[in-house]
Amino acid sequence: MFIEKNCEIHLARRPEGVPDSTCFKLVSQPVAELKDGEVLVKNLWMSVDPYMRGRMIDRKSYVPPFALDAPLEGAAIGEVIESRNPSLPTGSKVSSMKGWREYFISDDKDLQLLPQTEIDDQAFLGILGMPGMTAWVGLTQIAELKKGDRVFVSAASGAVGSTVCQIAKLKGCYVVGSVGSDDKARYLQEELKVDAVVNYKTAPDLANAIAEACPEGIDVYFENVGGQHLEAALNLMNDHGRIAVCGMIDQYNSTAPVPGPANLSQIIVKKLKMQGFIVFEHWEHYPEFVQQMSHWIQEGDISWKETVFEGIEQAPEAFLGLFSGINTGKMLVKLN
Known part of the structure; x- marks a missing residue:
């Protein structure tokens, strides 16, 4: 099958500060014919995530930076529409890191078959994918969550944060979330x-507001934001509290070094554990996570929301929307 028009989103320039639409360009080019052992995948869904902002900077990190004038990358769910590989017949649903494009060819080494479930495919980009796994790892492996813990979650209405809130409630914890709108606050409280x-x-006053919401202090802080949230949380942490550092979106678009909290000595005084983590280093736990999360979903104990943009050309707008907080739950792009 020859695909004459394959639309991709390329990184046109490296952003300084908050990215805008000029950082991206829509490119159309054909897809070559398959060779033996290869499959042609049509992407159905793709994810945009805050961590992608860091990959737009040309610096050494835990993952290589995006190349200029080349397709960006990210989690995607697709369907094999032509196959010359017997292990992946036509019709197979697969996950990959080949988002930001409509079609791609693979030799199957960068593909993973979706588990057979009754849950919608795009859930493997959210509640059953990296965001859900991040929440589960951060709480169970990093923060060592215990029944009765007092838990504070920043960016609590996002794909990761909302899952953290629900897992902590299921574990019998007192949970407080920080959000940026009244609608999101109602979602957390009512749903x-x-x-x-x-x-x-x-x-x-953010510090006072968090203190009022956490009258017995904080045992576990799930950190997604940094800045004033971290400083306020440090003052409220109970002795031997645990801080799982998932992200610091407050700094992602900074153009100069950001001063750290003035109260880091609280880590010593209160004997705190503060640990950053990258979910991909814990992927050996993914089968255990899927089993547990699938059970919760089937029992009706876990719910999730999605904010969906349609069409590959809308992917940059969806990504930029992450930094103005327009999404509730997982931000997704549905490809036509």
């Missing part, structure tokens, strides 16, 4: 049943 919510955009 996810968290115990208290802080709207960091309307709170007159």
